Amino acid sequence: MTAQVQTIRSPGDRGVWAWITTVDHKRIGLLYAVSAAAFFFIGGLEALLVRTQLLGPNLEVLSAEAYNQLFTMHGLTMVFLVVMPIAAAFTNYFLPILIGARDVAFPRLNAFSYWLFIFSGLLIYSSFFLGGAPDGAWVGYAPLSTQLTEVVRMDFWTIGLSTLGISSIAASANFIATAFTMRAPGMTMLRMPVFAWMSLVVAFLLIFSLPSVAIGLFQLFLDRNFGALFYAADAGGDPLLWQHLFWIFGHPEVYVLVLPAMGIVSEVLPTFARKPLFGYPFVVFSGAAIGFIGFGVWSHHMFTSGMGPIAEAGFGVATMIIAVPTGVKIFNWIGTIWGGKIKFNTPMLFSLAFVAMFVIGGLSGVTHAVVPSDTQQHDTYYVVAHFHYVLFGGAVFGYVSGVYYWFPKWTGRKLNETLGKIHFWLALIGFNLTFGPMHVLGLNGMPRRTYRYPEGLGWANWNAVATIGAYTILVAFLVFAWNIVRTHYLNKGERVGNDPWDGRTLEWTIPSPPPVHNFDETPIVHSLDDFWHQKYAENEEGRAVRMPAVTGAADDQGDIGRADHGTPEGIHMPSPSYYPALASLGIAITGGGLVYLPWGFAAIGVGVVVMLWGLFGWSLEPVTKEH
Amino acid sequence: MGEAIVRARYQTTPRLGRLLRVVPVILLLAACSGSGPQTALEPEGPIARDIDGVWDLVLMLATFVFVLVMGLLVWAMWRYRERPGDETEPKQLHGSSVIEVGGVVFSVVLLAFISVPTVRGLLDIRAVPEGDDVLHIQVTGHQWWWEFEYVDETAADGRTLITANELHIPEDVPVYLTMTSADVIHSFWVPVLNGKRDVVPGRVTNLTLIADNPTPPDEPIPGQCAEFCGLAHADMRIKVHVHDAAGYAAWVDEQLLPSEQPAPETALDAGWQTFNTLCTACHQVTLEDVEGEVTTHGPERYITSDDIEFRSSFGPNLTHLFSRDTFGSGTFTLDADHLAEWIDNPESLKPMWADRNDLANGRVLGMPDLGLSSAQIEEVVDLLETWR
């Protein structure tokens, strides 16, 4: 092993090959982000088609068959190919930096997770061209999902979700190991930024919830392809088993989707209020508590399925308890801006909107936990309203806030504020126009997953409003996309230094974009919000006072975009490797073969060989190659 | 709203024209649209009213929390916004245990307040109705229609009353539904009478309906399958007709009678021959022939869940087809023209997968196109029209 290896790990830093073989957590994070954005566009178009079909009664924009595929793929895409990967993007990029590490614990496993995610996404999407996309709703209730075995649609879903699950388990183990073993000196657990904490909680949620649905999916797969009888009612199989296995995963999953966004909000609010996060330990522990309690409430999705009143009462009350830690977060966020000096930059606007919209969605969640009224609300548009308020007004707004907040760190340029505000207001208005009316629709009896509705039930007008709202959202996000293109690709964005927002955490101490090895010298952490405390002291009144200039402060414009800045000799980072991509390609090919049994066995053979080649190559190659 | 809701006749809609026509009027209309006949907010029976009461309470509390939290948030945003020229930095508050504990106590108290009616309401709506007057009906969910067997109403020969999609019940009487599914999970839901209950293959679930008042004959209460059950889930509707006691008894008597089988060589016999060779593969009819013999034609099928036997067949029982107002699971107005259109090409009206039917294994995914000539169709429709 050579001591002279520089931080540059690959033969070249440019070109497609460098991206395929990269093991740099920042590049992998960007890959996740770009993929998620692309899938957001696709999932959004699917939603627009759905909304267009529902614009008026008995329209024929889509056939029932097309509609069912589109709403299924919309839900699937948004949950698994948009929000989870965008969370993975932020976690990848910032978890190591926030804890003062140079990379994640297993850089190649990290690459493997990404490639397996993208191949799984492509596998699922290839179904549109290979006989039709999954059409059994994202929850795929048995025995509907095992009914038509001569059609492969739901096989794409069982296989695609399984491989996505493998990807997530690998990523989660990786993040857990990172958070526990890679922290910089002085970075105790309770000095970790809230975002890092929430990423850690999410990793645990996935690790312990995914196996349940994986087994369920495997059972469905066996039922569909090998005649197993797990869900065959006439042979004694019980369809409710699937619902349990799915929701034991599915409920923790919704917190997987929202907790990282809450982490982002907990970073953004203090920065723009110029105050520390109110009640840091409470915010952290309530996040952990949400995760923990989240494992005990899954059956609130099954209140009408016939579990019996005792189970229903128990799960109803358990569900309500989640409102307590969530409320703690809300109150602390309000406490954070209380008494602050609030700058309404775009990231702040989105974070504040997150809090407001999430409260609406959370409160409708609590009304679901009230079992008697849930028997009216279940599977209506009222539920659709609930989860879009927490998922779009909540999670997506949070991630968008994160994009505006950290864009300067990624690229060295700030997104345009004016465009950002246009984006924000259009998105906020469009969002409420779209999903607000759905509360009314649901309470007035409109079931979800229906491709048409008759006249005379009083639903037409609110549906039309919702559709108009959806198009407003499209415009909003086109503005966003234009902002990104303009700022980054057309180089029109304002250049900024290391620390454009007067930030509080470690990422703002390093150049934008950060060098491959992140930190020239491993930072030594003295406190929560370490960087802020390097810049500010508190006077007797408790007000912040700026200390004399420190390194890395806001107006240091010198080293933008120069990744080689200050690189000392001898920081060696793991070498690039194509084995992770190869192994995941093998898994994807195997998956494709499994969809098309029995002649898919040929593909499975190829896939397994490719996978083993990748895995063995990977586990035997040295981490840092000699050059 | 006094429109003839239920009658909403299926129509093909020109795509763009309709899209454009709708857009401008929307916001205006949205403001004044009522809640519609399928709403959970205007209950017409004691159970739904109980649920609505719980809902009102919870909504009130949620509104309180909402106003409080939003008020604090917006106030803080306004009060503590950065003002131009203000150079002072804010006080660096790190937290306050009092506020944390206060927040927790606040939430816990509210939730305790909500959980009491939750549990009580839950036990109420799940209670099994008792008494002699309880009417028992067995419900079988099918892709994509409903079958109702009135196990308490039997004809002299022991036949139970069977009908489809349109449920007739007496007012003020607890109607106890015992439900299962022939294929996938469905959910029985008539919002103004009660919440929904899933209909699960291999399991039995129950639901109680009690209706306050009789419905006008042309304005039954609408309901709908609420669990995604595949292709035509949207078109799996329910109509509930509520009668006064006498009206209900009359309806039962009429339904229990057989319809008439045309005598050989009559005008209607041609239609019967077609019907008896093709349609009875799936549909049951109970007919009395010229000799006065009563026969039930069509497949006899039993579904057993949890040791309860559900009498069933592959398609709706047609004995008194024309006593109904709708067909296609409450989706289309029933009249001769419409029915002819349906028989000619069922999938042009309602999405189905009849080509994937597999009767031997009990899988029915819709009514097939039987390839009848228009003359044959007319004969069959003429026949069906006599079955009232």
Add this chain to the structure above:
Amino acid sequence: MTTDTEELVEAPAEHDADHIKHPTPKQYWLIALILAVITAFEIAVPSISAFDGWLRVFLLFFLGGVKFAMVVALFMHLKFDKPLYRAFFIIGLVGAIAMFVVVLLTFRAI
């Protein structure tokens, strides 16, 4: 200061290992012997009619549990290793048991 994430972080493990006293091979053989004896007893339990009913269920669970615990604690060194590992494993184990017991209860299957 060098940091090679996958490689160098692993290095201090060796120091750790020095501090920990693992069983000796002789002790491993002894543990295996105990495990074998328990297994023999387990196999006998179903055929001993005195144990019918709840006692048998309890005994089988108990004996299986002892074996399980011995392998995890001693062969897998969980007893000597970082408490963190113990936490991970026990969360998974206890969590899985708790959740699935509830599932089976809703089916009235246990």
Add this chain to the structure above:
Amino acid sequence: MSDVAVTDLDHTEHADHHDVKPVRKTAMWVFLGSECVFFGAMISTFLLYRNTTNGGPGSEIFDIPFTSASSFVLLMSSLTMVLAHNAFEKSDMRQTRIWLSGTALLGATFLAGQIFEFTEFIDKGLTLPRSPFGSSFYMLTGFHGMHVALGVILLAAMAVLSLSGRLYDDRGLNVELVGLYWHFVDIVWIVIFTVVYLLQI
């Protein structure tokens, strides 16, 4: 929160330095925690369907003496595994190789026994599509068998690698990690043997 922080800097810095943990083992234990849920889901599926034989054969076809023997084989492979690890820590490559091969062999024996058992059961009419009992039995034991098979492959690969002296403890494929995995597969069988076999007769 400068108050909390600076005061105890020295302390934490020192402590944390010590705290650098073996990353691979951390990930491995997390993974094993996750595996508990995998098998938990399958075992409870089996428990749900343990009497749902749909008219086909049920637990009466189990051959307890035979399965006891193969359970014993798997149990003893944990001993050989731990001896292999022990030898590896003492850098005794010859012993390591012997015990690794022995473990792989015992594992293979167990697998052979399972395949034999499956063919017997299939002869007696218990197949995957026969009944929910059959489905859940084969899924659970088959999934476990796949774990054993993977373990055997890894063990064999390590035995071969040790010939050329390429057995490192800083690679993904190392004796300690594979050992943890192998022991886990063993304890899962302890549970399966109790719950699926002994409790059902």
